[in-house]
Amino acid sequence: MVVRYLGAEVQRMEDPRLLTGHGRYVDDITMAGMLEAAFLRAPLAHAKIRSIDTSRAEALEGVHRVFTHADFGEKYSHRMNQLYPAPVIEQNKTQYPLAKDEVCFVGETVAVVVADSRAIAEDALALIDVDYEALPAVVDIRTALEDGAPLAHADATSNLMGKMRSKFGDIEDAFGKADHVFSAGFMQHRGGCHSMETRGVIAKDDPWGDGLTLWTSAQSPYLIRRALATWLGESEERIRVVAPDVGGGFGPKAGFYPEEIAICLVARLMETPVKWIEDRREHFVSTTTQRDQYWDLEVACTSEGKILGLRGNITHENGAYIPYGILLPNSSLTPLPGAYSIAAIDVGVDIVFTNTIANSPVRGAGRPCGIYAVERMIQLVSRKLGIDPAEVRRRNYVRPDQMPYETGATLRGGAKCVYDSGDYEALLEKALELSDYNSFKERQATARAEGRYLGIGVSSCIEDTGMGPYEGTTVRVESSGKVAVRTGAASQGQGHHTMIAMLVAENLGVSPEDIMFESADTSKFPHGVGTIGSRVAANVGPSAFDAAKKVREKALKLAAEVLEASEADLDIEDGVVRVNGAPDLSITLGELAIQLSPASALRVPAGFDPLLEATSYDGSSGSPIACGSNVAEVEVDPGTGEVKVLRYSVAHDCGVMINPMIVHGQIVGGVVHGIGNALFERMIYDDQGQPLTMNYGEYLLPLASEMPRVDVTHMETPSPLNSLGVKGAGEGGTIPAAAAIVAAIENALEEFSVEIDYYPVDPQYLTELIDKGAAQAAE
Amino acid sequence: MADTRDIEVTVNGKSHTANVETRTSLGDFLRHGLGLTGTHMGCEHGVCGACTVMVDGEAVRSCLMLAVQANGQEVTTVEGLADEDGTLHPLQEAFWKHHGLQCGFCTPGMLTSLAAFLRDNPDPSEREVREAISGNICRCTGYQGIVDAALDAAKTMQGS
Numbered sequence: 042m043v044v045r046y047l048g049a050e051v052q053r054m055e056d057p058r059l060l061t062g063h064g065r066y067v068d069d070i071t072m073a074g075m076l077e078a079a080f081l082r083a084p085l086a087h088a089k090i091r092s093i094d095t096s097r098a099e100a101l102e103g104v105h106r107v108f109t110h111a112d113f114g115e116k117y118s119h120r121m122n123q124l125y126p127a128p129v130i131e132q133n134k135t136q137y138p139l140a141k142d143e144v145c146f147v148g149e150t151v152a153v154v155v156a157d158s159r160a161i162a163e164d165a166l167a168l169i170d171v172d173y174e175a176l177p178a179v180v181d182i183r184t185a186l187e188d189g190a191p192l193a194h195a196d197a198t199s200n201l202m203g204k205m206r207s208k209f210g211d212i213e214d215a216f217g218k219a220d221h222v223f224s225a226g227f228m229q230h231r232g233g234c235h236s237m238e239t240r241g242v243i244a245k246d247d248p249w250g251d252g253l254t255l256w257t258s259a260q261s262p263y264l265i266r267r268a269l270a271t272w273l274g275e276s277e278e279r280i281r282v283v284a285p286d287v288g289g290g291f292g293p294k295a296g297f298y299p300e301e302i303a304i305c306l307v308a309r310l311m312e313t314p315v316k317w318i319e320d321r322r323e324h325f326v327s328t329t330t331q332r333d334q335y336w337d338l339e340v341a342c343t344s345e346g347k348i349l350g351l352r353g354n355i356t357h358e359n360g361a362y363i364p365y366g367i368l369l370p371n372s373s374l375t376p377l378p379g380a381y382s383i384a385a386i387d388v389g390v391d392i393v394f395t396n397t398i399a400n401s402p403v404r405g406a407g408r409p410c411g412i413y414a415v416e417r418m419i420q421l422v423s424r425k426l427g428i429d430p431a432e433v434r435r436r437n438y439v440r441p442d443q444m445p446y447e448t449g450a451t452l453r454g455g456a457k458c459v460y461d462s463g464d465y466e467a468l469l470e471k472a473l474e475l476s477d478y479n480s481f482k483e484r485q486a487t488a489r490a491e492g493r494y495l496g497i498g499v500s501s502c503i504e505d506t507g508m509g510p511y512e513g514t515t516v517r518v519e520s521s522g523k524v525a526v527r528t529g530a531a532s533q534g535q536g537h538h539t540m541i542a543m544l545v546a547e548n549l550g551v552s553p554e555d556i557m558f559e560s561a562d563t564s565k566f567p568h569g570v571g572t573i574g575s576r577v578a579a580n581v582g583p584s585a586f587d588a589a590k591k592v593r594e595k596a597l598k599l600a601a602e603v604l605e606a607s608e609a610d611l612d613i614e615d616g617v618v619r620v621n622g623a624p625d626l627s628i629t630l631g632e633l634a635i636q637l638s639p640a641s642a643l644r645v646p647a648g649f650d651p652l653l654e655a656t657s658y659d660g661s662s663g664s665p666i667a668c669g670s671n672v673a674e675v676e677v678d679p680g681t682g683e684v685k686v687l688r689y690s691v692a693h694d695c696g697v698m699i700n701p702m703i704v705h706g707q708i709v710g711g712v713v714h715g716i717g718n719a720l721f722e723r724m725i726y727d728d729q730g731q732p733l734t735m736n737y738g739e740y741l742l743p744l745a746s747e748m749p750r751v752d753v754t755h756m757e758t759p760s761p762l763n764s765l766g767v768k769g770a771g772e773g774g775t776i777p778a779a780a781a782i783v784a785a786i787e788n789a790l791e792e793f794s795v796e797i798d799y800y801p802v803d804p805q806y807l808t809e810l811i812d813k814g815a816a817q818a819a820e
Numbered sequence: 821m822a823d824t825r826d827i828e829v830t831v832n833g834k835s836h837t838a839n840v841e842t843r844t845s846l847g848d849f850l851r852h853g854l855g856l857t858g859t860h861m862g863c864e865h866g867v868c869g870a871c872t873v874m875v876d877g878e879a880v881r882s883c884l885m886l887a888v889q890a891n892g893q894e895v896t897t898v899e900g901l902a903d904e905d906g907t908l909h910p911l912q913e914a915f916w917k918h919h920g921l922q923c924g925f926c927t928p929g930m931l932t933s934l935a936a937f938l939r940d941n942p943d944p945s946e947r948e949v950r951e952a953i954s955g956n957i958c959r960c961t962g963y964q965g966i967v968d969a970a971l972d973a974a975k976t977m978q979g980s
Contacts, residue, residue: 059921059927062898068851237960289959737863737867744957745950751962
């Protein structure tokens with residue numbers, strides 16, 4: 042009887058270590074002679090640096106050195122490279138590892154102190170004298186493109202970073218033949234990642250030995266290795282980047298940061314290992330966030346609620362620099378038309394510089410914004426035409442018989458956006474059933490009789506997951522019979538070790554406990570891409586499965602020779618190859634591995650390559666499209682504006698689930714992140730670019746006491762794009778959440794005619810809308 | 821010169837004497853002074869709860885307490901929850917079973933907070949568990965696995 046792991050709720054292999062306090066995060070690593078660093082950061086959003094005097098800081102006992110831009114020398118005096126060049130970028134603004142003569146956001150790195158301890162390094166920061174000449178700052182993207190607006194960079198021609206457009210179908214025809222055209226404008230704000238572990242790096246340079254090594258709390262170690270090699274003008278082979286245990290990433294840890302260069306330079310120039318750990322205050326100003334988008338949209342539809350076209354414009358906040366190309370605005374556009382068949386779309390984006398921390402993807406990237414926009418327009422059509430929102434969705438979904446469905450949009454790599462599989466209407470029905478949608482009106486009426494305001498909101502989404510090009514896995518059986526499995530993909534808590542161990546165990550006939558898993562260390566595997574865009578399961582998964590299959594085939598072929606049996610009669614169970622019907626005839630995988638790695642003067646059996654090992658880069662041939670429908674049920678207190686989420690129901694389809702327990706965790710965690718976006722999380726700057734929400738009393742994250750129990754049900758529509766039929770699951774909980782919550786709030790407050798044009802929906806804003814609605818009703 | 825004091829602290833049953841700076845937090849002392857890196861510093865302003873340890877049995881944020889204040893007291897960190905033979909604490913078992921952790925960074929604080937809470941509230945409701953961990957932020961799980969784990973562990977601990 043063969044043990045099956047694929048689809049089983051295997052408890053995570055990672056957990057015993059993490060549960061007993063034996064994880065190994067960057068700050069847990071220490072080494073002989075290691076010094077600690079702290080960064081001096083710009084206190085102004087925009088200023089010229091006239092001069093920097095570090096002499097008082099350098100005189101402090103325990104301080105080893107203080108570096109400014111000039112101290113790095115001519116060789117290291119250039120700006121950071123653009124990771125994702127794109128023709129759209131009209132003004133390519135990247136920062137220096139330490140600011141040269143201009144700072145463009147509060148938090149920009151200005152100097153770095155290296156001392157015996159972090160505490161002393163921080164003491165010294167206060168002793169650095171910087172003479173700044175304040176320059177006007179630009180903060181509000183709605184006015185940043187007007188004539189006379191202050192420029193975010195002194196040498197910029199305007200605050201426009203670039204423009205993009207998603208245009209397909211005959212938009213004029215769609216609007217010309219529509220029975221109705223409705224319009225809406227709304228702002229979307231998404232905050233930062235707020236991983237519980239902040240960023241942090243240790244660098245060690247050993248030019249006569251191992252070269253440059255960087256331990257960093259990151260999602261994309263190979264991207265960092267390449268960026269470092271490019272910036273330094275050195276070989277990738279002499280640079281090792283390791284992401285050890287990482288305490289959450291959620292997007293902003295997928296990039297490349299000035300501190301990652303600066304700490305490498307400091308370690309190199311001082312010839313000693315140096316550690317820098319971001320503190321939480323720094324996290325608010327130095328880790329990239331997502332923030333504001335203003336949308337103005339028009340929807341063309343028939344009287345029956347069939348949507349014909351969508352057009353409009355987005356103003357997208359970029360922040361001061363471009364660390365991440367156009368990934369964020371691009372991923373806001375590509376989800377249009379959402380889960381619906383909309384023949385014509387014409388939506389543009391203006392990408393605008395401000396004097397704030399650079400923007401980068403946060404869980405879902407632009408997808409939650411694109412989906413929110415489509416869902417808001419569905420909601421608008423429903424309200425204007427008086428058709429139930431679930432019914433408007435039914436009338437517009439892409440149907441299973443239309444799959445594969447080419448939307449007309451183009452993905453970032455240039456491929457057409459094609460929905461590969463799924464039954465969106467069936468998924469909606471599952472969500473409605475799970476949420477008792479049909480009996481909601483009774484619940485609402487009962488509550489209303491008690492003076493309570495309940496509302497329900499529906500939201501559907503698609504998610505392009507599993508983007509290429511690939512990830513890879515090597516599987517090697519060692520002499521002990523244990524199996525070494527290596528991949529490049531970094532984990533920030535998604536359970537990659539468990540998932541990959543399950544896939545290898547499934548094919549190889551070993552127990553997941555026999556698998557020695559290593560990942561995210563550039564010295565252990567030749568190349569990897571990154572843990573972004575829900576891409577690991579659909580890329581690493583097939584590669585691990587395929588590599589294990591190849592090892593199995595090799596083991597069976599060799600065992601057949603050794604045991605003088607037919608391969609068809611062999612099976613592998615618990616690491617032992619046995620002949621069916623002859624239980625005494627067997628050989629272990631370890632013994633086979635030794636035959637392929639014999640001692641000196643012995644030979645590898647004829648017809649075999651050395652090592653019981655295989656590597657595969659099998660992945661997905663396109664982006665598998667996951668989908669979900671969510672139903673939120675809320676109670677709103679019109680007096681205080683407090684919103685309580687009473688119930689939250691999810692029907693999700695990420696294809697075949699490798700480990701449903703892990704998928705469930707991703708969905709629930711993602712939903713709660715989305716509820717945080719909808720109700721709580723807001724990074725506020727004043728009009729001079731000073732951040733005002735700098736701690737967790739001011740910037741609110743979702744807490745256990747405010748969160749509902751999330752009910753989840755699944756469909757498993759296999760993706761035809763990879764060998765496992767899997768689709769990504771990391772962001773599908775977050776993407777539709779804000780739209781469901783906002784629709785539910787509006788539904789609860791129908792008698793006040795509340796139309797929400799902004800999220801997060803905080804109590805102050807909501808009570809203002811309620812008061813306005815009540816006043817209008819009284820007139 | 822740095823202002824220092826000699827302290828004697830018992831951590832996970834083992835006595836330690838040390839000369840510490842008066843400004844060093846208990847959390848930094850445990851991590852960097854004793855090498856017990858299971859206690860994590862998440863926000864260092866007392867909101868996220870990742871650094872929670874038990875001091876004389878009470879859940880305490882080790883970022884808000886100075887190492888010198890722990891002089892003469894008994895501290896239990898996440899490393900001290902399991903039995904000496906490696907048998908996991910019922911909360912650790914339950915977190916494992918219910919997928920109560922993803923990245924694992926908030927986990928030590930969740931475990932120590934809940935260990936103190938369940939000792940005083942052996943049969944809590946879901947609402948009470950949610951309130952009990954409302955001072956511990958988890959960005960990964962959405963809390964559901966943690967709540968399920970705590971309720972399950974409470975049952976186990978009552979049965980034993």
